[in-house]
Amino acid sequence: MELILRAYNLQLKHTFTISRESIDFQPSLIVELKSDGFSGFGEATSNPYYKTTVPVMMQDLEATRNLIESTENETPEAFWAKIYPYLQHDMFALCALDLAYNDWYARKKGKKLYELWGYSPDKNPMTDYTIGIASIEKMVSKMQELPWPIYKIKLGTQEDIAIVKELRKHTDAIFRIDANCGWGVEETINNAVELKKLGVEFLEQPIRADDWKAHKEVYKHSVLPVIADESCIIEEDVAKCHHYFHGVNVKLVKCGGLTPGKRMIEEAKKLGLRTMVGCMTESTVGISAIAHLLPQLDYVDMDGALLLAQDIATGVTIKNGIIHYSELNGTGVTLI
Template sequence: MELILRAYNLKLKHTFTISRESIDFQPSLIVELQSDGYSGFGEATSNPYYKTTVPVMMQDLEKIRSVIETKTNETPEEFWAAIHPYLKNNMFALCALDMAFTDLYARKKEKKLYQLWNYTTDKNPLTDYTIGIASIEKMVAKMKELPWPIYKIKLGTKEDIAIVTELRKHTDAVFRIDANCGWGVAETINNAVELKKLGVEFLEQPMKANNWEEHKEVFKHSVLPIIADESCIIEEDVAKCHNHFHGINVKLVKCGGLTPGRRMIQEAKKLGLKTMVGCMTESTVGISAIAHLLPQLDYVDMDGALLLSEDIATGITIDFGKISYSDLNGTGVTLM
């Protein structure tokens, strides 16, 4: 098996702002694994909050190239278990590698990923489309630019209620709110009351990640469901979220790929938590992998490729929130 690494700097259509940063470009690593005439593809983007860069991911993968390239006949679960000890401090790199190996494995089996996992796709949820923080006028303009059934609105400003009040005047779409750790307990509880009146479905990670007593207080008193994101990074975090959140948002890059991501989803279901998978502004490579998890999800945020001014791959397509799969096996991805 041959390992191929490619670095990209994905240009966004608009400056993308959340409560802690603004970006115009998204650095991304594409991992390709070649074996027996097949190729599998995986992706992980950089993220300053998690102190992860593309050069470091490439460096860590190069260090274990000889180990990776000897692992040809394992299942994805066996491959992940064998590689995890080498990359336990770089889950982003592990994600891209796991995604590529799982894609390769499915292509060799001549199956799409959801077929490999015996999932049925007839009840797939729709994806939301994200509106980053900007002036109210710009946020309204972004929304009008792409009419959509569900919007995920980034908040964490002093004008949060005013923003949603104005956006509501221009659409009947479902709203989801992501404050990216930008609120406190009282602010979250009070905002939930007003936001519920404005047609908001749930709040995602309104407070800082590790304030568990505060999360429990909000869990008890919020009139809207609370979904964990920054508080739910790896598999061990799922149990912690029980009775502190109403659901979890699994990010494949944070947990180490599709293999642990699927385990997190199953654990969440056992605990009665709602399940969601989110993206980290990946290209169609990463987004197409997420699409095969849809049958297991209540919600999904997989609009990353839609935010790009230019994509680097073909795979799944999205029309008004609905995902259509490629005719190709595996994740269905082809690099342009």
């Protein structure tokens, strides 16, 4: 098996701002695995919050190159378990590798990934489209630029309720709110009351990740469901979130790929938690991998490629929130 690494700097259509940062470009690593006439593709992006960079990911994958390239016909589960001890310090790199291996394995089996897993896409949820923090006028403009059935609105400003009230004047779409750890307990509980009146479906990670006492208070008193993101990183975190959140947002780059991501979703469903998968402004490479988990999800945020000025791959396509699979096997990705 041959390991190929490609670094990109993905340009965004608009400056993307959340409560803790703003970006115009998103560095990304594409992993390709080639063997037996098939290629599989995976992706992970850099993220300062998780102290992850593309050069570090490349360095860590190079350090495990011999182990990766000696792999022959192992299941994705066996491959992940073999590589995990060497990359457990770099889940983002492990994710890109795991996505590529799952893609390659399914292509070799002659199936789309969701078919290999035995999933039925008949009732797939629609994806939201994210409106990053900006002036109210700019946020309205970005929403009008792309009419959509569900919007995820980034908040964490001094005028959060005013923003949502103004956006509501321009659309009947479902709203989801992501404060990215930017609120306090009373602020969250009070905001939830007003936001519910404005057609908000749920709140995502309003409180800082490690304040479990605060999460419990919000869980007990919020009139809106609260979904964990920064508080749910790896497999062990799903059980921690039970009775502290109403659901979990599984990010593949944070947990180490599709293989552990599937296990996290299964665990969440057993515990009665709502299931969601989110993205990190990946290209269509990473987004196409997420798409194959849709049959197991209540919600999905996989709009990353829609935020780019120019994509680097083809795969799944998204129209008005509905995800359409590629005709190709695996995750359906082809690099442009």
